Structures are given as C-alpha cells and as structure tokens.
Amino acid sequence: MVRVRFAPSPTGFLHIGSLRTALYNFLFARKNKGKFILRIEDTDIKRQVPGALENLIIVLKKMGLDYDEGPFLVKLKNKKLVIKQKGKYGPYIQSQRLKIYQKFAQKLVKNGYAYYCFCTQAELEKMRQEQIAKKIPPMYDERCRKLSEKEIKRKLEEKIPYVIRLKVPEEGRIKFYDLIRGEIEFDFKNIDDQVLLKSDGYPTYHLAVVVDDYLMKITHIIRGEEWLPSVPKHLLIYQALGWQPPKFAHLPLILNPDRSKLSKRKSDVAVESYLNLGYLPETILNFIALLGWNPDTNQEIFSLDELIKEFSLEKIQKSGAIFNREKLDWMNGLYIRNKSVNELTKLSLPFLINAKLIEKINRKFKIIQTKEIVDFNWLKKIVSLEQERMKKLADLEQLADFFFKEKLDYSAEILIWKKMNFPQVKNNLKLIKKNLLKISKNKFKTKEIYKTLEKLAKEKGTGEIFWPFRVALSGKTASPPPAEIAEILGKEKTIKRIDEAIKLLNYEDSKK
RNA sequence: GGCCUCAUCGUCUAGUGGUUAGGACAUCGCCCUCUCACGGCGAAAACACCGGUUCGAAUCCGGUUGAGGCUACCA
Numbered sequence: 001m002v003r004v005r006f007a008p009s010p011t012g013f014l015h016i017g018s019l020r021t022a023l024y025n026f027l028f029a030r031k032n033k034g035k036f037i038l039r040i041e042d043t044d045i046k047r048q049v050p051g052a053l054e055n056l057i058i059v060l061k062k063m064g065l066d067y068d069e070g071p072f073l074v075k076l077k078n079k080k081l082v083i084k085q086k087g088k089y090g091p092y093i094q095s096q097r098l099k100i101y102q103k104f105a106q107k108l109v110k111n112g113y114a115y116y117c118f119c120t121q122a123e124l125e126k127m128r129q130e131q132i133a134k135k136i137p138p139m140y141d142e143r144c145r146k147l148s149e150k151e152i153k154r155k156l157e158e159k160i161p162y163v164i165r166l167k168v169p170e171e172g173r174i175k176f177y178d179l180i181r182g183e184i185e186f187d188f189k190n191i192d193d194q195v196l197l198k199s200d201g202y203p204t205y206h207l208a209v210v211v212d213d214y215l216m217k218i219t220h221i222i223r224g225e226e227w228l229p230s231v232p233k234h235l236l237i238y239q240a241l242g243w244q245p246p247k248f249a250h251l252p253l254i255l256n257p258d259r260s261k262l263s264k265r266k267s268d269v270a271v272e273s274y275l276n277l278g279y280l281p282e283t284i285l286n287f288i289a290l291l292g293w294n295p296d297t298n299q300e301i302f303s304l305d306e307l308i309k310e311f312s313l314e315k316i317q318k319s320g321a322i323f324n325r326e327k328l329d330w331m332n333g334l335y336i337r338n339k340s341v342n343e344l345t346k347l348s349l350p351f352l353i354n355a356k357l358i359e360k361i362n363r364k365f366k367i368i369q370t371k372e373i374v375d376f377n378w379l380k381k382i383v384s385l386e387q388e389r390m391k392k393l394a395d396l397e398q399l400a401d402f403f404f405k406e407k408l409d410y411s412a413e414i415l416i417w418k419k420m421n422f423p424q425v426k427n428n429l430k431l432i433k434k435n436l437l438k439i440s441k442n443k444f445k446t447k448e449i450y451k452t453l454e455k456l457a458k459e460k461g462t463g464e465i466f467w468p469f470r471v472a473l474s475g476k477t478a479s480p481p482p483a484e485i486a487e488i489l490g491k492e493k494t495i496k497r498i499d500e501a502i503k504l505l506n507y508e509d510s511k512k
Numbered sequence: 513g514g515c516c517u518c519a520u521c522g523u524c525u526a527g528u529g530g531u532u533a534g535g536a537c538a539u540c541g542c543c544c545u546c547u548c549a550c551g552g553c554g555a556a557a558a559c560a561c562c563g564g565u566u567c568g569a570a571u572c573c574g575g576u577u578g579a580g581g582c583u584a585c586c587a
Contacts, residue, residue, distance in 0.1 A: 007587095008587090009586080009587050011586090011587075041587065043586090043587080044585095044586050044587065046586080047586065047587080117585090119585095121584095121585070124584085124585085128584090132513085135513060135514095136513085136514085137513070137514045137515080137583075138513095138514090138583070139514095139583080161585095163585050165585095181517070181518090184516075184517080185516095186515075186516075187515080190514070190515050190516090190583090191515090192583075192584095194584095195584080195585050196585095197585085198585040199585060200585075202585085204584090204585070204586085204587085205586075205587050209587095224581095225516095225517070225518090225580090225581065225582095226581055226582065226587090227581095227582090227587090228516065228517065228581075228582075229515070229516055229517090229581075229582040229583075230582080250517085252517090252518080253580075253581070255580080257523090259579060259580065260579095260580070260581095261580075261581070287524095290524065290525080290536095291524070292524090294524085294525060294526075296526065296527090297526085297535095298525095298526075298534080298535045298536075300524090300525095300535085300536060300537095317524095317525080318517080318518060318519090319517090319518045319519060319579095319580090320518075320579090320580065320581090321523085321524060321525090322523060322524075324523050324524065324537070324538085326523080326537060326538055327523075327524065327536075327537040327538075328537095329537090330536085330537055330538085331537085333549095333550095337550075386549090387549095387550095388549055388550045388551095389548070389549045389550080390549095399548095399549095417546070417547095457546085461546090462545090462546055463545095463546040463547085464546085465546075466546035466547085467546045467547065468546090469546085470546065470547065471546095471547085474547095476547085476548085477547060477548080478547055478548035478549080479547070479548065479549095480547095480548080480549080481545095481546080481547090481548095482546080482547095
C-alpha cells in the first residue's frame with residue numbers, strides 16, 4: 001500500500017513549490033490507490049508564524065488537495081476554527097511528538113550511532129570562520145566525539161546544554177537509488193556529523209523526518225531536490241535504527257526567471273496571492289503539474305482526474321523549470337473562457353465587491369457610484385461580454401469599470417477616429433444620438449442598435465461611427481463592441497454618455 | 513572552495529541510434545474587424561562545447577563549460 005506525505009513547515013504562506021510537491025504526492029497516492037498524508041514540520045521555534053498552519057490547511061482545501069490523514073480545521077458553533085487531526089499514526093504535528101524524537105535520539109546515543117555535543121554556538125561559529133579562512137570545507141571537527149565517558153557524565157551532571165549529533169563513519173561510501181535520478185553516491189568524508197536533537201529538545205529535520213516517515217509507514221518520499229544532499233544522513237539513521245528506508249524521488253526545482261530556486265525575493269511565491277488575483281485553482285494545479293512533468297503527448301489541459309490517470313514518477317523531468325507567468329495567464333484565460341457565464345459571474349462577484357464597484361444588498365447588488373440596484377443577471381451580461389478578454393478574475397475591474405461609473409474620465413483625443421477632426425466627430429456623435437433616440441426603450445437591444453447604426457455607418461464610414469460611439473460609452477480605446485455595451489447601459493445612460501462626449505469635444509474646441 | 517544534480521527554440525517540453533528535430537506560451541506577419549479580445553492561417557526560433565563508440569548520434573560513453581542545489585542547534 002502506497003503511503004506518501006506532504007510535510008511543509010508552517011512558516012508563512014503556502015509556497016508554489018510546496019504546492020507542486022503536494023500535488024505530485026497527491027497524484028501519486030490517488031493513482032496508486034494509496035494514502036496521502038499531511039504532516040506539519042514545525043520543529044523550528046524561531047520560525048513559528050501564528051496562523052500559518054490554519055492558512056496552509058485552508059489553501060490546500062481551496063486547491064482541492066484532500067488528504068487522508070493529518071490535521072484539519074473544524075468550525076465550532078461559535079464560529080471559531082480549531083485544529084483536529086485524523087489518522088491512526090498521529091499526532092501529525094511534529095511539535096506534539098517531541099518525546100518520540102528524544103527517545104530515538106537517546107537510543108542512537110546508547111547504541112553508539114550518535115553522541116552528545118556540548119559545543120556552544122559561539123565555539124562552532126569560531127571554528128567555522130577559521131575553517132573558511134584556511135579554505136577547508138566548513139564541517140564540525142568532531143571534538144565532542146572524542147569525549148570520554150567520564151567527561152560526558154560530568155558535563156551532563158553539570159547541566160551543560162548539549163545537542164545530539166549523528167556519528168557519521170570516518171570513511172566509506174554510501175549509494176542509493178532515486179526514482180527520478182537513478183543511482184547516487186556520496187563519500188562519508190564529505191558528510192557532517194549532523195545535529196539530530198537541538199539543545200532546546202526539538203529534533204532537527206533530519207531526525208524528525210526519518211522517525212516520522214518510519215512510524216507513519218511512508219513508502220515513498222517525494223520532495224524537492226534541495227533534499228538530495230541530506231539523503232545519506234537519513235539513510236545512516238535508518239540503518240542505525242534497523243529500519244528499512246522508503247523509496248526516494250527528488251523533484252526538480254521550480255525556478256525564478258534567473259534560474260535560481262523560486263523565492264519570495266524574486267517572484268510571487270504565495271499560492272494565496274495567485275488565488276487573490278483570480279487565477280483559478282484548476283489552472284494553478286494544471287500549470288504547476290506541467291512544470292516538471294508531462295505525459296509524452298501534446299495534451300496540455302488536464303483536469304485533476306486526468307492528471308491522476310496520467311501521472312507517473314518516470315515522466316518527471318530532471319532539470320528545474322522556470323515559473324512562466326505568461327503561460328499561466330494564457331492557461332487561466334483558457335479556463336475562464338471554458339466556464340459557464342453563470343459560474344464565472346459567481347466567481348467574479350468577490351472581485352467586483354473587492355474593487356469597490358458594487359456591494360451586496362440582500363439578493364441584489366448596489367452600484368456604489370450611481371447607487372443603482374442591479375441584479376445578478378445584469379452582472380452576468382457584463383461578465384459574458386468580458387469573458388474572452390479576462391486572463392484572471394481581477395482583470396474585470398480594469399476591463400469593465402465603465403459600467404459602474406457615474407462619470408467617465410478620458411481625454412477628448414481618444415474620441416477621434418483616424419484623420420477626423422473634432423467637429424466631424426461631434427457631428428457624428430450627434431447623428432448617432434439622433435438615430436438612437438428613434439429606438440424605443442424596450443427595443444434598445446444590441447441587434448437593433450447595431451442595425452440602426454449600420455445604416456449610418458454605410459454613409460459615414462464604419463470606424464467614423466463606431467469608434468467615437470464606443471469611446472463615448474467606455475472611455476477606453478480598447479473595449480467590447482459598443483452596441484453590446486449600449487444595451488447593458490440602457491438607453492438613458494447611453495444617450496447621456498454621448499452627450500457628455502459632445503460636451504467634452506465642445507470644451508476642448510473652446511480651448512483652442 | 514567542497515559535495516551533489518542538471519543541460520533540446522526566449523520559456524515549458526516531445527524525442528530513448530536513422531525525424532524536414534514535433535507541440536504549447538511568448539514574439540512577429542496575415543485574415544476576421546470601429547478598437548481590444550477571441551478565433552483562423554503563417555513565420556522566425558533549439559539539440560552548450562570537444563572527443564570517442566557506431567555505417568549512422570539530440571539520443572550511448574568520457575571530458576570541458578555553464579547553471580542550480582546543499583554545505584546551520586532552518587526546513
């Protein structure tokens with residue numbers, strides 16, 4: 001039975017790279033009808049961030065990566081969120097497992113695979129500086145490894161703070177097989193006597209990960225390539241404890257545009273911020289799945305179910321992949337276009353509200369600037385019009401703000417079509433107005449409007465009519481077709497905006 | 513510096529000894545068109561380098577170069 005885990009540290013927001021690791025673990029588990037486990041590696045007290053764990057769980061849920069074991073959130077009657085845990089191998093939060101790690105650390109010491117180290121941080125730092133100055137690789141010089149039983153006993157009795165270090169063999173080599181990279185070999189002489197248990201009683205990653213993966217019966221460790229160099233240490237611990245190690249698969253890194261490891265400094269790495277911009281969860285999953293994996297076909301669009309069906313570790317790439325925002329935008333646009341207008345409108349609502357364009361009032365919506373009350377269907381028309389133009393949900397604000405504005409703010413210049421002049425444009429706007437006025441209010445629909453103006457356009461020229469009309473309605477040089485905007489705006493507001501455009505032209509003319 | 517990993521268009525990738533080196537994003541051009549977008553058609557664009565092995569190498573081997581990761585009482 002396949003059992004895999006996603007084991008993040010809750011040090012802030014869920015990182016795009018972590019999300020991909022989670023995804024691959026999830027896919028591998030589901031593909032093989034195994035279990036997917038969430039384990040929290042919070043063994044560094046200094047990096048604790050309040051609320052980070054809750055946030056992590058929420059984002060994972062939004063992304064649809066369900067796990068079979070691990071911590072989850074429960075909403076109490078008083079609406080407070082509490083963390084509970086499911087699964088029989090728990091607790092799944094490492095800070096709640098301290099005694100377990102301490103027990104195994106002591107066992108390693110007792111059996112001669114690890115030792116007490118009483119060096120202070122200052123001593124270690126000094127040693128490191130000297131080594132760097134001498135241009136020798138900075139490594140622990142193992143001075144405490146040579147301590148006599150008596151000395152150790154004395155220091156322990158004196159309550160001198162200590163750490164427990166792994167006793168790495170002086171010589172020899174260690175070989176292991178990685179499912180993605182094949183055989184990898186390390187020389188013990190390059191491996192440091194790693195600290196396993198810190199002086200505060202917390203384990204380091206290296207101890208905790210081995211103990212938990214064993215105790216939680218993990219069969220495959222799928223994690224980032226940055227862990228590759230620490231595999232020998234882990235193997236040594238497995239050996240010392242007499243445990244069978246799981247299989248390893250080290251994923252290629254996701255990279256900044258400059259090819260360094262994807263980082264907060266150089267890129268937007270928080271999954272949440274992509275969600276907040278209106279990238280759809282299915283886009284994000286699809287996109288990062290393809291960052292380092294592909295199924296040998298030209299298919300690029302995958303539902304989560306399709307990903308599960310197609311996924312295999314063998315098809316994972318060995319080299320890192322740059323996180324390419326442009327392709328993400330394209331893919332998100334594609335997903336947006338494939339949504340039903342109804343669903344897309346629902347998804348867009350929070351963005352319109354957040355942009356302070358509308359607010360929700362009971363089952364209807366109030367346009368904040370004009371104080372008009374509109375319904376869902378009216379918003380749906382707007383979304384439908386902008387759907388093919390949206391790359392992400394947050395784009396709607398820029399794209400469609402003119403529907404919600406009391407007064408448009410644009411320069412008269414943009415009303416001008418090609419080589420026309422102000423009087424000509426003004427004249428055409430007057431003609432447009434005159435013709436639109438003939439349409440009755442209840443017939444003021446796209447088709448009718450278009451038909452009416454088409455006649456005018458035949459006489460005056462298409463661009464000469466539709467361009468100024470469109471700009472008058474939208475205040476933009478780029479927008480959807482004007483007849484459709486006019487229908488949504490309604491006859492009254494359409495005429496008003498034409499009047500305002502004429503006024504604007506008059507004003508500009510008078511300045512000259 | 514040491515150790516480890518990696519190397520096909522700008523980017524993501526297909527390719528596992530014989531291909532006009534394929535696709536997608538981005539770019540550019542054309543069509544559609546009042547604009548933008550969508551859509552359609554097309555163009556430009558890559559096997560890092562040097563040696564082997566082989567009748568034949570993007571593909572196998574070695575080296576060089578380059579890039580990245582790790583080198584903490586962080587994960």
